Amino acid sequence: MVDSPVRFDASGRLLAEERQGDNAPPLSISEISMMLKRTVEDRFSHVRLRGEISGFKRAGSGHIYLCLKDEGAVIDGVMWKGGAQRLAFRPEDGLDVIVTGKLTTYPGRSKYQIVIESMELAGEGALMQLFEKMKQRLQAEGLFDPARRKPIPKLPRVIGVVTSPTGAVIRDILHRLNDRFPTHVLVWPVLVQGQGAAEQVAAAVRGFDAIQPGGPVARPDLVIVARGGGSIEDLWAFNEEAVVRAVADCSIPVISAVGHETDTTLCDFAADLRAPTPTAAAEMAVPVRAELLAFVQELGLRSARSSLRTVTRGWERLEAMRRLLPKPDMLIGTQRQRVDDLGDRLRRGLSHQLTDARKELALSSGALRRGLLDRMTERAGQRLGAVRLHPRLIERKLAESRTALTALSRVYGSLDPQLPLLRGFALVRAGDRIVRSADEAVRAGAVTLTFADGAVEAAVGEGSTPPAPRDPAPKPKRARKETGEIGVVQIDMFGSSGN
Template structure:
């Protein structure tokens, strides 16, 4: 006959007949849980809203993903955080891909995020509106800070891709209207690193000395052809908006087609509906100027004759 399991309290632990549960250390149990979680959830995709996003000095990023039912901690290591195609912000819904792991020291589990994308066009627009409101609140889009364009710029700087129809259209229209010295700063206008290149180009033009080997522009055109909101996203990035708003040279933004609007357009001194239109806004028509000058000359001569 087997003795019943003794549930009485004891001062010292001892093996009880019939008890198959041997005591294990806390560390051993934590290790078993870690191996089980990592083995079972080695690849997961989670949809949730970002909360408490913070990027620390080491370059790693920490956040929570939450929905109506639960919250899970997450971490993005430095390399993956730098490669994200957007700047994460609280309140934005995303889809995170990674693996689950545990942190035995705090009895917690978390997702190590390897890739993160916005959860659809709605989330993308929400991120855009959030960033727009933030930058507008700082005064970067105020009409009072916008400058008038020079009437007849001697040098025009163009920030765009060196290949493609955009730069050709700008050069052809300038040639037709009023031949002008053009300096092109070639950049990527789409994809990873595009925003950083565009911002660096704007700052580079602004940093040129007035008497240097490369002429300092009197006017800058930031241009790109049309595309989807994803294609144009580099011109919505905060780094580009701040570079355009902080440039001491007047800027025309000509990004996308007439119906496309980016945050770069709001920060620039003037928005052009197309790159070709930007060239038209940049310079007057030389033939019209000559006609106007001839008209003034004739009026001056008539006035002089009447006086004589």
Template sequence: MEESPVRFDASGRLLAQEREGDNLPPLSVTELSSQLKRTVEDRFGHVRLRGEISGWKRAASGHAYLALKDDGALIDGVMWKGSMGRIAFAPEDGLDVIVTGKVTTYPGRSKYQIVIESMELAGEGALMQLFEKLKAKLAAEGLFDPGKRRPIPMLPKVIGVVTSPTGAVIRDILHRLADRFPSHVLLWPVLVQGEGAAAQVATAVRGFGALPPDGPIPRPDVLIVARGGGSIEDLWTFNEESVVRAVAASPIPVISAVGHETDTTLCDFAADLRAPTPTAAAEMAVPVRAELIAGVTELDARMRRCLARGMERSKERLEAQRRLLPRPDVLLGQARQRSDDLAERLRRGLSHRLSGARHELADAAGALRPALLEAQIERGRNKLAGVRLSPILLERRLAEARRQLDGLARLAQSLNPDAPLKRGFARVMAGDRLIRTAREARVAGAVTLKFADGETAATISETVPEPRATPRPARKGQPAPIGQIDLFD
């Protein structure tokens, strides 16, 4: 009887068996996956692919996972941590990008994917759309409000610079500061392009703002955030939301000097002042020292001339008043005669008093005995021994004296003529003369307005414009206040 070609195991399951002439041996799953992987990578080892980002996710390891899609298909993608540093923008869902890489398979899930080596936005128009989208978002939050911009200090003692330590930008800034007004510069070195650059710039701006004013590292009076020119992709670090928010929230005034004059970043809108170039930022941060010296010298000469004229006029007024005074002999004649009379009466009175005192001493001398004196001294010693100084009494006296001293200090502060200047008032002077009325101001013509932070010159016009400020409502029983006009209008 012929044996059947079909075989079964002990459990009754069908066993595979090789047939004579069969040249297609079975492959393992791993072998098939490896062959597919080699075939796909050999055929699609370098491709450029355009699509829309979907499902962007950054893993804790630093790698990124995403999907690229269009209207008809979708492909998974992965970007290793080493390639992330070459992206000039922050990827997000919905961006239209062009990626370069190779197509491979992932045997663990039986799928194909693209390993991305570089990523670019699909044209400058897409990058500008992202720019305008972020700009509108931050503007709606009020980060670009011009009313929040602060003035740059005229003479900063310390200048903080946030830029690359190896580029030409920091050398240009230091060279320009040395030419105009040598200053103390603190550099916070950062990357200005590539992965991690935005985080470093934002950290530097916040770090400068967190320095204590009286700490071991001096806190800058002004910050310069600078970078050289480049394409919009190169400057994209300064369009990142983290950098813009750090600049807008900085407690220190910020000058943005990113790129050239034609370049614009969101950091420029959030800063207190925009400079066309890093060199121009240094010029805006400090004045020209030689010009300041010349101006101070001129002001000193004007002050001396004013003092000299004031002294001459005072001498003339004093001389005119001296001529009107009566002669000293006429004024002092009666006083001299009365003084002589009193001197004579004083001599007689002293002589009479001395004689009476001698009689009293003679009468008392007979009653003086050592025993009486010793008894009185002993009573004084006993009385002195009973006196004990109490610390509580002294502390009360000291506390009372401190309260009186504090009261006098507050009174002196309230009477300080310069105190109202800190509350927004100004003192009007014509030379060394204080102007108290509008008529005196019109007669003087040119006046000096003294504020809390300095002085400025002004010219009084005969035409008084209508007050702009809305008068404060008067309290019950008081007249309505008159609005103050703007002298600079």
């Protein structure tokens, strides 16, 4: 490795030394930077520069950083938050502006810059340039789309006006509304020019839109944003983005009447209808009352004439149809003749039937003579006398009936529950229940034995105690037998008793 040669100054010394008579002591970088800063700020404490904005940037702190350039040079610029909030427009790249401030240095980068205190557009050309840029940007967002526009009401009950309360604009609007159609007007006073005008106009439009229907303050059916004529700088508040967005977002139809007919603002593009002047806005808002009344009267007359014409044409058609219809005599003449014919035929038919009935009655009455009836009665008596009931027939019928009755009596006797008791059997009961098996008797313990001549109590099983004896049951009636048959007394159907 070759060592670099050591350089010596002209005197041939290696170390720096103070020399006698030397009045330029060495300075630090910070010292020279501060000296330069004071020199620049003292020399250029108030300057006005014109240039084109480039590299515009708004920091989160609210400060603005940009560059101003022309054809041959560039200078950095900074604008603190307080001054940025007072700007009357929104800076953008490419705008030609005039700034006022002081020059200073930034030691950290060895650069000089201007601290901007105020910023203005450099003439109307710059304003128009800013106007066109803002118009293109808002149009790209769809704020000027015709499909967003709302229809203007034909006859608004309440009109809200956003304008200055002291200018001639509000007087012109009220005067024209009173001439055409007196309407309730709500005025929201605002500044229409200068610092804070845009914020007040936007707040007024949003305030009208925020009024609820049915509240203490009537909600407008229409809003008019109005201002008199002026230069583009005077009308600039109505080009601000806050005003344009408030008008575009308003749910109430808005008429923009800013400036004269040749003046155009971005508010005109965002509104639902543009009026060339404030007075024209009042004319567009309401119709002429006298013309409206005349139109209504004309409609009434036309309606009456139309109704009368309809009735007249109806009568004419009815009369024409009436003439075409046949006469009533022609319609019912044939039916009348038919009724008369049927009446005659009915009378003749009834007469013939009556004659036939009389003849038949005469023939029948001739057969009902007294002698004939007496003979018929005598023959019937003879036939009745010939009929006799033979005694053997009756006796045979009685014998058959007696045999059948005897058979039924025997069946009845075989089913009588008392007959087994007469033969020595006994009926076993446990309370009111009949005992049918030995197990059931053992479980019952105490039973009652019923015989033909009475009942006794008995105990079943070892150690059982018989119950107290009951009254003897009544003896069953024994059937009386006669000649081998159960005696039954019958009433003979002919009045005699016995077999």
